[in-house]
Amino acid sequence: MIEFIEQFVDNITLYLTSLGPISGVILILLESMFPILPLAVFISLNILAFGNLFGYGISLASTIFGCLCSFFLFRSCFRKKFYNFIKKKEAVGLDKMMKTISNISFSNLVLLIAIPFSPAFLINIAAGLSKITKEKFFFALLIGKSVMVYFWGYIGTSLLESLTDITILIRVSVLLLVSLIISRIVEKKLRVR
Numbered sequence: 001m002i003e004f005i006e007q008f009v010d011n012i013t014l015y016l017t018s019l020g021p022i023s024g025v026i027l028i029l030l031e032s033m034f035p036i037l038p039l040a041v042f043i044s045l046n047i048l049a050f051g052n053l054f055g056y057g058i059s060l061a062s063t064i065f066g067c068l069c070s071f072f073l074f075r076s077c078f079r080k081k082f083y084n085f086i087k088k089k090e091a092v093g094l095d096k097m098m099k100t101i102s103n104i105s106f107s108n109l110v111l112l113i114a115i116p117f118s119p120a121f122l123i124n125i126a127a128g129l130s131k132i133t134k135e136k137f138f139f140a141l142l143i144g145k146s147v148m149v150y151f152w153g154y155i156g157t158s159l160l161e162s163l164t165d166i167t168i169l170i171r172v173s174v175l176l177l178v179s180l181i182i183s184r185i186v187e188k189k190l191r192v193r
Contacts, residue, residue, distance in 0.1 A: 013049040021050060024058040032066020035121035039063070040152040047153045060149045064141050067124050071137055074128030082129050102131035106140060113144025115182055116151045 024046040031037040043063075047055035086095050104112075109132070112118055127137050 017049045025062045028062030043152040070124035071128040109140040110144045114147040
């Protein structure tokens with residue numbers, strides 16, 4: 001089974017390498033548009049295909065670009081309609097939630113983006129609909145996504161080794177547990193649902 005997985009990953013990375021770095025960019029951008037796709041797998045494939053530094057750079061730049069596209073789409077096309085809807089329907093709870101999102105501190109926004117298990121697509125939409133400035137969102141993405149891409153790159157590239165080396169499996173499990181605990185704390189503290 002391990003040989004089959006290794007062969008499969010080798011074939012995919014060879015295919016990506018033959019297509020060039022644009023293939024890695026396209027994978028990440030597709031994930032930005034279709035959040036059901038596995039970002040962790042695409043980051044890992046980029047790092048395996050293009051090396052640690054270049055694969056990380058491709059993944060980081062692509063995910064930031066995809067998040068910004070989603071942010072600006074909702075900011076320019078839906079924000080005004082959304083606030084008109086809130087005003088028309090007198091949705092006090094929705095209005096209060098948007099004020100909370102708009103007033104989120106920079107460090108909390110960075111932390112929310114950095115947590116690997118947070119729903120990035122929903123964060124992009126909420127930020128686009130809120131009154132968060134584009135500068136605040138961009139710099140939060142830059143810092144937060146750096147951590148998140150590193151996390152998924154480490155787990156993805158170590159996963160094959162972890163099938164045979166128990167110490168790597170333990171390290172990855174501890175990282176996952178710590179990330180899960182942090183995401184739960186942030187979820188409760190910021191009331192993110």
